[in-house]
Amino acid sequence: MTTREGLVVRRSIRNAFILLAGALVLTAPLLAQLQVGDNLNLRLNGTLSAGYNGDYGNQTSSDHSLGLGGSGTASGYYYSPNFLSFTATPFFNQARDNSSYRSISDASGVDAQTALFSGSPFPGSISYSKSYNSEGNYAVPGLANYTTHGNSDTFGLSWAERVRGRPSLSVSFQRSGGENSIYGTGLNADSTAHSFNVNSSYNWAGFGLGAFYYKGASNSQFPEVLAGTQQITATNATDHGYGFTASHKLPWNGSVFCNFSNSSVNTSYLGESENYSVDNFNAAASFQPTQKLHASLSMNYSSNLSGSIFETVLASGGVVSQSTQSPPSHADDFAASAGYVPLPNMLVQGEVERRTQDYFGIEYGSNAYSGTGSYWRKIFGGSFSTTMLVADITIDGSPQNSLGFTVNTNFNRRFGAWTANGNFNYSQNAETLLVTYTTSQYGYGGGVRRRWGKVSWSLSAQANRSGLTGFTGTSNQSTSASSGLSYGRWANVGASYSQSSGNGILTGTGVVTVPVPSPVLPASSVILFGGHSYSVSIGSSPLRRLTIAAAYAKSDSNTGVGSTGSTNTTSVFNTLVQYQFRKMYVTGGFSQLTQGFSASGTVPQTISSFYIGVSRWFNFF
DSSP states (O other): OOHHHHHHHHHHHHHHHHHHHHHHHHHHHHHTTOOOTTTEEEEEEEEEEEEEEEEEESSSOOEEEEEEEEEEEEEEEESOTTTEEEEEEEEEEEOTTTSTTOOSSOEEEEEEEEEESTTSSSOEEEEEEEEEEEEEEEBOTTSOOEEEEEEEEEEEEEEEEOOTTSOEEEEEEEEEEEEEEETTTOOEEEEEEEEEEEEEEEEETTEEEEEEEEEEEEEEEEEOGGGTSOOEEEEEEEEEEEEEEEEEEETTTEEEEEEEEEEEEEEEETTEEEEEEEEEEEEEEEEOSSSSEEEEEEEEEESOHHHHHHHHHHHTTOOOOGGGOOSOOEEEEEEEEEEEEEETTEEEEEEEEEEEEEETTEEEEEEEEEEEEEEEEEETTEEEEEEEEEEEEEETTOSOEEEEEEEEEEEEEEETTEEEEEEEEEEEEEEOSSTTOEEEEEEEEEEEEEEETTEEEEEEEEEEEEEETTOTTOOEEEEEEEEEEEETTTEEEEEEEEEEEEEEEEETTEEEOOOOOTTTSOGGGOEEEEEEEEEEEEEEOSSTTEEEEEEEEEEEEEEEETTEEEEEEEEEEEEEEEEEETTEEEEEEEEEEEEEEGGGTSOOEEEEEEEEEEEEEEEOO
């Protein structure tokens, strides 16, 4: 949709909203008593607002106007809620400083859902949503989000058949699309996607049977500003698949389950096309001959190991280039485990696992022997739990073995008016998807809370670090802390800080961390990131119906691929004053966003908006 078409549609929504609002206000006393036949039950409520607003910035012209806004909810049913029910929620000119739609610029749109025949064996539903000029996020892991704005829409349709004694069937279709711009870049992104799904299940002669089919496609274009360039990346992908499942009960309170699935993917990136297919087969059996003893067997097979890894990247929103493709590969995994409960608060378990993999034309294999112990109980007046795992791992063709170790511990307790909690986790040489790689990580954190009458204080912190063992440049780490102090309704103060760094992949919604090691994912596909962010907020209700609030958040980061990079910054400041009188609210607010990316080649963009006006809630009928 072009900008001109978007303006025409917005004006049409605005005019319709004004006419509807005026009619409802004038006829409200009558509508409350309106009879809509014997079969139609209708409820309508909402909020109408009017006031003076303005916005200005260093890259936009100043705009000031008197405006009308609001939101409403129309819901009801025809004949019976189980026959046809519906809900529609339109909103118009909903800005960050006077509504819950949290948009720096005014947002308009509608959300609607309809349920059909929900009380019958053939239920269905239809959903639709559309928004204009709404706010979105552009993320860097562990940091405050950057801000986007644009248009989006979704449409969904579903139907099911659930007749007793016959196979069930469910069908669904969903389509979504959108376009947005990242403040401070002048660059646009757009995407479309659709999917079709069919599922069926049936119980026959003690077997639980199931089958599924899906087909989908997606297209997206987004700027690589976080990679240090203004290049627009275009990706296209289509995928389809099918599968079957079966399960049955076994002696000794046991059960067996197996699953087969096939998925095929076609992708296009930078003018190069890729396609691959993956067959997966999984089977597992479990037994519990006594209340304290249980055992299980499992096997997994993949006909295309590299394809399975690429599917992980695509599911995260990333792209796959031709250089990442490898010769045909496969993987299989066999495991047997047994567990015993010697005490009511203790579990011990042993496992043997054999894994073989073939990728890049080389055969790999590993054996793992592990033991796990879990213990939990009330101790020192608190609650304590811990899990420890020790594993001995051998690699085929290697004379050396590696010792893996994992521990997770949690503790919480009250000390009079204090409440404290802590956690710690550590792992060394833990197995990864590929048998030739292991990973290590640790994390720790905790928090305290204290109350003195009307005064309440809290503090929490967390730190995590992970990386592939023996490989530099693969680590990810994050640290965060937050604190809050309140005194009844008089004051609520909060502050937070976060810091992170690591590597991931670039997507249309920002950076996503994906634990796929090289050489499966080449260094050219990995983006490095690092930065910190902090925020402070304060709120007060000195009078019963008076609310005063202010918040400030700032984030700075450095991102890039290879020798190219970008220095990024964003800050948001919001204030709000609101007073309620009966069903009417008097609201005033101010918002300011400053955001910039050095790779865009432009100065950071600043946009400010303010609003003062009144709104009233109506329950029409």
